[in-house]
Amino acid sequence: MRRLALLLTILTFPAPADELPVTGVVMSSSGLMQVDRGATLPADASATFHVPVEAVDDVLKSLLVRDPAGTVEGVRLPARDLAAEAFRGLPLKPDDFENRAALLNALRGQVVEAGGTTGRIGEAAETEKGLRLALITPAGVTSVLLGDGAEARLQDAALATRVARAAEALATARGEDGRLIEVLLRGTSPREVAVTTVLPAPVWKPSWRLVVPSSGSPSQARLQGWAVVENLSGADWDRVRLTLVSGEAASLHQPLYEPIRVPRQELPLRVAEGVRVEADTGPRPVPPPPAAEPMSRSRAYEAARAAPAPVAQAAAPALAAASAGRIAFTLPSPVSMRAGMTANLPFLDVELPAERVWWIQDLVARHPLQAVRITNASAGTLPDGIVTVFGAENAEAGAWLGDAEMRALPSGQPRLLAFGRDRDVLVTSSRHEAQRAVAASFRPGQVALKTLQTEELALAIDPRGARGPLLIDLPRREGARPLFPVQSEGDYGLRHRAALDGTPVTLRLAFEREAEQLVTIWDAGLGDPLLLSWRSIEVQPTLRRLPGGPGTLESLRAALDGMPPDAPGRDPLARLTESMAQARTLLDAFTAQWRAYATAEAALNRARAAAEDRSGAAKEEARRALNRASLEVEQAGTRADNAWEAWQRAVQGVLASTPR
Template identity: 60%
Template sequence: MRLSLAFLLALNLPALGAELPVRAITLSSAGVVQVERAGEVAAGEAARFRLPLGDVDDLLRSLTVADPAGAVIGLRLPAQDLAAEAFRGLPLRAEDFDTRASLLNALRGQNVTAGGTEGRITEAAETEASGLRLSLLTAEGFRSIILREGDAVRFADPTLGPRIARAAEAVAAARAADEREVTVDLAGQAMREVSLSYVAGAPVWKPSYRLFVPPTGPAAEARLQAWAVVENATGSDWSEVALTLVSGEAAAYRQTLYTPIRPARPEMPVRVAEAVSVQADTGPRPAPPPPPAPAAMAMFRSAPGAAAPARAAEIAAPAAPAIAEASAGRVAFRLPQPVTLRGGQTANLPFLDLTLPAQRVWWIQDLAARHPLSAVRVTNAGDSTLPDALASVFAAGEGGYLGDAELRALAPGEQRLLAFGRDRDVLVTAGGGQVERPLRAERRRGAFLITLLRREEVSLALDPKGATGTLLIDVPRRPGMTPRFPVLAEGDFGLRHEVALDGEPSGVTLAFEREATTEIALWDAGLGDPRLIPWRGLNVEQNLRRLPGGPGTLEALRDIAARMPADAPGRAEITAAVAGLGEARALLDVVRGALKELATAEAALARARQAAEDRSGPEREAARRRLNEASLAVERAGAAADAAWNAWAGKAQALTGG
């Protein structure tokens, strides 16, 4: 747009303040950046800078200003919707600023003074030879004025010029709609150094490690280099800035402060008289036909739808290691060298170079795995916590790549295992099982309470095929069980055990133990007192396992007595109970035999009775004699059953403590 200098001055454009460049950057692993800007500001001058639109909310909630010889008045920035606010109430649109003719044509009817003539704008047009021709409606009539470079157009309305200036500023800002210029108004009386800082969202800085491990064998040293991937997303170039990398778990939030928030309000309608609606009469119509019968409806039903390595050179160290500063909950690595990075660029910067105590080991995490993991055990001998990162592992002195390992945050003095591969030269076979051994027994009325020692074992057969070194085994915890092997460490991994391999095949057993109790009843108390149980009406065969001396209890106690140590508490009582149950078993067998004989006698009696009823004459007399004999046999069998049952009941009474 070609506007003359005089025309611009007539719009009363605001004066610019001092631009504050970026001096220091602090990147956090929480996804925020602290930006520090500083520069000289003269008396009465404001400080200004530009930042991405998405950072304005964070700026408004976190800006701090340090002015040693002044005070902060406040902060100003354009409206979020620049065009809507700047053009509100103006007869202009953004495209009207394309040329000065289109701008003046959009202002038709405004009272101006140009070339010494006052009037209202009617038309403006560019001429090829003479310049801008402006047509004005004056008190005497129409006049055409040729405006050349340097001629001014002044508005009679003193508020119109600043408003058009703001609209022009909005047009310029709209060409970079993703940025905003921030002005910090200051009250100061002299030239001085002013600094400010604010926090904004940023890509997290990403650490990565290069770990050079010693060969398999005794404890040695490993070299750890830490690099940081840094992105400049602040919207400003960094020139010789002080860069600090912070690792921690800070709480970071966003809050909408820049966007105008207008709460919704209910609308109360204006009450007016209700409208009267009348439907015109269209006259009568014929009655509708009756609905079709169900059979006829069938033909209108819709059809169903269709169903779709060479040796490496010596690794270079960073120009200078970062200075680590630890505080509560975080570690800050301050790079000693200034950093220059243009906006939008990415850098990978080394910030640590450490020597750590280390040892190559084998590591079993999965007990079912056929081969152990290749790993290195490292200890943080530094003064600061190493942040979470992925490490590329190399063989020290050779530079051969071995694999990748995940390093979780490592505090000073702590130790970590880093696995980077699997050693298929070492074979592992896992087995195991569970055994129970009775420890003691306690006699209670009608039962024994048995205390058992349960032992669960994991057995590993190891064949290192001539290799020597240290093997670490992680075993899951067994709730309620006590490990019976040396535990090197405990953690989220469970229990860790260490084994030294001498090159020969060997084995290791990892056992857990706990005590448990079980109760063995001598009889089923649900039947009642054995002395009072009548055998008549009781199906002895169906309830055999519930009776003292029945199958199950005798065998269980006999097995426990056989597995219990000879001097174990309660073993004598169990042995006596086994003997008593054996006697009860024999008496119960007698009862069962007597009951079978009784059943046979009763069946014979029934047949004899039926025969006596069916016979007549001499045969009837013989049948009655056989009936009397069968009746006497039933009485003898019943008496034998009673005697056998009473004998068994007496033994049952002695067994149950009655």
């Protein structure tokens, strides 16, 4: 495209000072990054540096200046919407800078001097010979042909300055995603100036390499920590001091860079209300009303190979400094990274006490997990991270065994890291529940049995010759106490430790809780059993509610059979059970007599009906049968009465054997 030099009023700006270099970076696990900058500045020089646009809010919030011999006068930076502010009030818009004809056409009416002619811009158009510019002069319209390198100069110096700033703002907005921050300083001599800012940044990501010993007695594991770091600060790092902080600091954001306008209530102008009149069109016929319508959700491999070379030594260890709720690892050597680069840097290399164990989390799993139990012997908390586990000895030497997750590990505390499943060790589980009475107490018409309910988990384990510790995690049972040794408690529940000696074994892990069982001797709703008449009740459905009735004796016998000999209340319970057994025998005898009575009564009813239906000699025979049936009912009733009274005497024994 042909170029046109649109000469505007030339503004001379001082060349910006070199950016304040980065001297130190502190990367936090909270998603923020502290950037320290510093240099020796001459008197009255400003401190400048670039930051990404999205970081300006945090810069304005956190900027800290250290100037021992100067004064801070403020901070300057371009507006948030730089182009919009630059074009405000201009007869231009950003699209007008696409070509020279569009720019001149947008400036129609402005006075320019071009090709020796001065006039107002009428129209501009590209032709094969160049740009043809129509100028309106006092004498009329003049056409000027401008070739490459020709000049057009705006006569309005103020407008020229604003157009120049708009062009500069447009170039800045299109070419940069950052803003230049200028800290205005006033000083009388050169001095060391430092600026600290806190910017949003990707969290640094720790990962771990753990070289574990083979199974057997406790030993040492080697833990190496590496940190993935991204430099998205917008500035190059040249031999900066890098610190990695792990903690949970509160992080807040506020839109300080965004222009905020408070909405206001708009008050309408009060004007005279217009008068509106609908013209009268005269009367019309009224139509009749319409009719109403109805509503209507890898196994770790082991490689047997030649022993590899020892693990390389990491760089000098980072300097770890712990404080309340945080730990900072300062790398021993300066770090250099260009803006936009990613690095993986070692920051820790320690020996930790370690022990290979089997670990059962899933109580129905067929094989246990392979795990290592490490203890943080360092001075500070080790942050969360993924752990890659390698073997150190024998067939595992140098082999990748699996991956694990390590949660934040405070100093002195242990962690279990599971990295695979051992398919050589077999586990089978089963559950059993039982209940037994351990004491008895007595209430009117009831026996209160204190019971112990046991829930047992049995784990049959065949280690196939392997030896070592086994850790088992079990969930807590509300209100129950474990009958096995508990090594520790945590979010995982209760942890039990056992030792496998190479031979099959069954581990029994039981919980026990106390409960109360009430056994009703008789139903108080029937009243006093000694005053109860069998003739006034429905016998069959009432039997279970009577002393000695079905169910009660069986419950007492079951409780007595499982109760320890020295259990409280056992002897009274034994006497009561014996009395209840006698009552049961007599109640069964009464039941038999009652059934005989019911049979006789049914026969009597049939005989009565027959006597009424017969006549003559047959009627006389029917009357004799009726008399016999009446006598049988009377005798059966007497036998039932006697059996009931015998049962009531047995009930007196039950009452006598029940403690008050």
